[in-house]
Each structure stands twice: as structure tokens, then as C-alpha cells.
Amino acid sequence: MIAIIDYGMGNIHSVQKALESMGAKTIVTNKPDEIKASDKAVLPGVGAFDDAMQELKTQNLISALNEHIKSKKIFLGICLGMQLLFEESEETRESMVRLRSPLTLSAVEVSKGLGILKGVVKRFENKDNLKVPHMGWNQLKVKNSACPLLKDLADNSYVYFCHSYYPQPKDGRLIAATTDYGIDFTSVLWQDNIYGVQFHPEKSQETGLKILRNFVSL
Amino acid sequence: MLTRRIIPCLDIKENRVVKGVKFVGLRDAGDPVEVARVYDRQQADELVFLDITASFENRKTLINLVEEIAKNIFMPFTVGGGIKDLSDIRGLLNAGADKVSINTAAVKFPDLIKDASLKFGSQCIVVAIDAKRRYPVNNRQTGKQANRQTGEWQVYINGGRTPTDLDALDWAMKAAELGAGEILLTSMDYDGTKDGYDLALTKAIVERINIPVIASGGAGKLEHFYDVLTGAGASASLAASIFHYQEYSVRQVKEYLKEKGVLVRL
Numbered sequence: 001m002i003a004i005i006d007y008g009m010g011n012i013h014s015v016q017k018a019l020e021s022m023g024a025k026t027i028v029t030n031k032p033d034e035i036k037a038s039d040k041a042v043l044p045g046v047g048a049f050d051d052a053m054q055e056l057k058t059q060n061l062i063s064a065l066n067e068h069i070k071s072k073k074i075f076l077g078i079c080l081g082m083q084l085l086f087e088e089s090e091e092t093r094e095s096m097v098r099l100r101s102p103l104t105l106s107a108v109e110v111s112k113g114l115g116i117l118k119g120v121v122k123r124f125e126n127k128d129n130l131k132v133p134h135m136g137w138n139q140l141k142v143k144n145s146a147c148p149l150l151k152d153l154a155d156n157s158y159v160y161f162c163h164s165y166y167p168q169p170k171d172g173r174l175i176a177a178t179t180d181y182g183i184d185f186t187s188v189l190w191q192d193n194i195y196g197v198q199f200h201p202e203k204s205q206e207t208g209l210k211i212l213r214n215f216v217s218l
Numbered sequence: 219m220l221t222r223r224i225i226p227c228l229d230i231k232e233n234r235v236v237k238g239v240k241f242v243g244l245r246d247a248g249d250p251v252e253v254a255r256v257y258d259r260q261q262a263d264e265l266v267f268l269d270i271t272a273s274f275e276n277r278k279t280l281i282n283l284v285e286e287i288a289k290n291i292f293m294p295f296t297v298g299g300g301i302k303d304l305s306d307i308r309g310l311l312n313a314g315a316d317k318v319s320i321n322t323a324a325v326k327f328p329d330l331i332k333d334a335s336l337k338f339g340s341q342c343i344v345v346a347i348d349a350k351r352r353y354p355v356n357n358r359q360t361g362k363q364a365n366r367q368t369g370e371w372q373v374y375i376n377g378g379r380t381p382t383d384l385d386a387l388d389w390a391m392k393a394a395e396l397g398a399g400e401i402l403l404t405s406m407d408y409d410g411t412k413d414g415y416d417l418a419l420t421k422a423i424v425e426r427i428n429i430p431v432i433a434s435g436g437a438g439k440l441e442h443f444y445d446v447l448t449g450a451g452a453s454a455s456l457a458a459s460i461f462h463y464q465e466y467s468v469r470q471v472k473e474y475l476k477e478k479g480v481l482v483r484l
Contacts, residue, residue, distance in 0.1 A: 011316060013314050046342055047339045130428070131453060132428065136222075137263055160294055164339075
């Protein structure tokens with residue numbers, strides 16, 4: 001059973017529909033017991049980083065998540081759901097407001113994440129005419145072809161991105177694939193039982209479904 | 219590298235896809251879920267669904283239709299029409315939309331853009347702008363020669379029925395500043411004419427903001443896509459008639475662009 005964690009942060013049903021289309025058994029839940037009873041967990045999520053952390057806290061999901069990961073059960077974070085694994089993010093309500101008035105950019109505060117992975121979540125810089133959010137189809141450059149999530153995936157496959165922030169893991173060995181958008185950022189990460197993708201596999205047509213199929217057969 | 223996007227737009231009225239010329243004279247163009255499936259197979263990069271009567275008739279976009287679409291296609295899609303507040307947005311996102319497009323309500327209550335982008339993230343808040351030239355354009359030639367000064371394009375709301383005092387360039391900058399993740403820019407002068415996009419309008423806005431711009435209104439030939447993506451610098455181009463009536467498939471457009479050296483996903 002795959003638990004899709006519903007903590008009130010957006011579009012979880014597409015993830016469920018995609019997993020079910022390949023015959024996986026899923027449960028959409030915000031109950032720690034049901035997460036405990038599942039052998040895999042998916043943390044999706046769109047929205048603001050600190051709102052998401054607040055929801056996880058309020059709904060008592062943090063210890064359930066920690067426990068799931070500590071017991072070596074398979075975990076997949078998608079987009080914001082992956083960013084939350086890190087120690088902190090530049091995305092805060094204050095910084096979002098400040099970013100729109102460049103004169104006050106110097107002091108950017110941070111939001112605390114789950115801290116399961118070492119590293120931070122950063123914002124793309126608006127330089128060289130780079131449009132932010134990074135929105136649309138971009139390529140995966142495979143850095144670690146041993147990553148089971150990327151099995152049978154052609155290098156430079158296109159997947160769908162929709163984000164302004166990206167993860168920067170401290171340990172380079174976590175990086176399974178990168179994507180070029182002004183900089184090469186981590187778009188797939190893998191550490192033991194923990195998997196994270198910055199794009200939306202559930203929205204990435206055939207390539208995305210292949211990645212999810214790899215996840216289901218882990 | 220990030221590719222340019224080709225986005226079919228499905229204007230929805232009473233659960234059917236419709237298409238008009240310059241926002242009037244609507245013709246039936248099929249069942250939304252069926253049409254969406256076709257575009258999914260053609261490898262469209264995204265879909266946009268606009269409930270074109272919602273704002274005017276004061277009713278909510280049909281959540282059921284959104285759920286039905288989400289069940290059937292595994293590609294990103296945006297839904298717009300009649301969105302008034304945060305709970306409308308939440309409802310659509312929960313039903314399976316990836317992004318929402320706000321038009322009339324954003325003009326009336328600009329803080330909605332700010333609140334929505336803080337709550338749901340900028341990446342899912344699209345601000346749609348319907349812009350019309352204050353002085354009519356008869357052909358593309360005049361369009362190219364038009365001066366690009368502020369004040370040339372006026373913003374309309376309520377599905378193009380109501381003019382506002384807003385200048386399209388100022389409004390696009392304001393929307394970006396308030397936290398919009400993307401601008402869906404429709405030229406009312408060119409919409410449905412197949413005469414090409416309003417390149418001057420698109421370029422003027424692309425140059426002024428640092429969020430992606432989706433150009434809309436006027437696609438009729440393959441070179442129109444090329445012009446708006448390269449010359450005017452749009453991140454994506456949206457079209458309806460040309461795809462609905464099978465003049466070109468999405469794939470044909472992309473193959474043409476690729477041949478011309480534009481980065482697309484094929």
C-alpha cells in the first residue's frame with residue numbers, strides 16, 4: 001500500500017490517479033496510523049514552504065514521516081514535498097513579499113524544514129532574463145544511473161517543472177539527476193530509501209509515468 | 219534547457235468546447251474530455267480550460283468537469299473562469315487543476331493575486347489579461363508599425379465585455395509584482411482572426427516583467443508561432459481554432475519550430 005499524504009497542500013489526486021493507472025494500491029491519508037501501516041509514502045505538495053510545515057505540525061504528521069523514513073520504508077517527495085526534507089528554505093512569507101521590492105533583498109530570512117536531509121532550498125535568481133517561476137518542460141541529466149527511479153530512462157528526457165525554488169543538498173552523492181535552468185540544479189535525489197523529484201512525474205506524460213512505475217516496483 | 223510550450227486552449231461553455239472570433243460568434247468544437255485526450259496524445263505541453271461564461275453569468279467553474287479531465291490526462295492544465303476568491307482556487311486545485319487563471323477578480327481585487335500566491339505558491343497563479351488596442355488595427359502590417367508607448371492597450375474584463383481604465387502594460391507589471399507566476403496575455407484584436415499574434419503587445423509585456431508570458435490570440439499559420447516565441451519572446455504560445463478544426467496538430471507545429479531552431483519537446 002502506498003500512502004499519499006494529504007496535508008491540505010494542493011493537488012494530490014493527480015498523483016493518486018497516476019499511481020492507480022498502473023495498478024498500485026493507494027490510500028490518501030493524513031492519519032499517522034495509516035501512514036504507519038503503509039510500506040511506501042508519497043509526500044506531494046504545491047504551495048508555500050512555511051504553510052506546508054505548519055500543516056504538517058498541526059496535523060501531527062512530522063513524527064509519522066520521521067518514523068517512516070527511519071524504518072527504511074520507501075519515501076518519495078514530489079516538488080514541495082521533497083523540499084520539505086531539507087533543513088531550511090529561503091521561501092518565507094516575508095521573503096516572498098520582499099523579493100518583489102529588490103531594494104530590501106539583502107536580509108533574506110529562512111523557514112525551517114524537516115531537516116531529514118542536510119542542505120537548503122534556494123530561490124532562482126532573476127538574472128540574464130531568466131523568468132521565474134521555472135515553468136514548463138526541461139531535461140533530466142542523469143548523474144547516477146544506478147538510481148532505481150531512473151531505470152530505463154533515456155538521458156535528457158523531458159519532464160514538467162513548475163517551481164521558483166530548488167534544493168541544494170550538502171552531500172553531492174545524493175544528486176541522481178540535474179536540470180539546467182541558469183544553473184544546474186538537483187532535480188532528482190536519492191539516499192537509501194529516500195527519493196525526491198523537483199518536477200511533477202504525475203504531469204509528465206509517458207516519462208513521468210515510467211518514473212512512477214519504477215517507484216511502484218521498488 | 220527549458221523548451222517553449224505549445225498550449226491548446228479549450229474555451230468551455232455549458233460543458234462543450236466552443237470557439238469564436240474576437241470573443242463572439244461561438245461555434246461548437248467538441249466534448250472537453252475528448253478534446254483533451256486528443257491533445258494529450260499529440261504531446262501538447264499543457265492545456266488551458268477557460269469557462270468563458272462563468273464570470274459573466276456569475277457562476278462557478280464546473281468542478282466536476284475539472285475532476286473528469288484530471289482523471290483522464292497526465293499533463294499539466296490550467297483552469298480559469300469565474301474565480302472570485304481563495305476558496306474557488308482551493309476547490310479547483312483540489313479537483314485536479316495545476317494552475318488557476320484569474321482575470322476579472324484580479325482586476326477588481328488585486329490583493330487576491332497576493333493572497334493566492336502566498337497561500338498556494340506563485341507557480342500556480344496565472345493572471346489572464348485581455349487587452350485591446352485603443353486604435354483599431356486592420357492588418358499585421360499596422361500592428362508591426364504601431365508605437366509601443368504605454369497606454370496603447372486597454373484591459374477588458376468580464377470575458378471582453380467590459381473595458382477598464384487599466385493599461386495592459388502597467389497591469390501586467392502590477393500583477394507580476396503582486397506575485398502572479400505567469401501572465402496569459404490575449405489580444406482581443408487578433409483573437410480568432412488567424413492573422414497572427416499581437417507581437418508588439420507581447421514583446422512590450424515580455425520586456426517589462428520577469429515571469430513567463432503565454433501569448434494568445436491570432437494563431438493561424440505556423441510562422442505565427444515562430445514569430446511570437448522568437449521575435450516577441452513569449453515563453454509559450456496558446457491557440458484554439460487552429461488546433462480544434464485540425465488545420466494543424468500540436469505535433470506539426472512543434473516539428474516546424476524544431477526545424478527553425480526553436481527548442482521544443484518532441
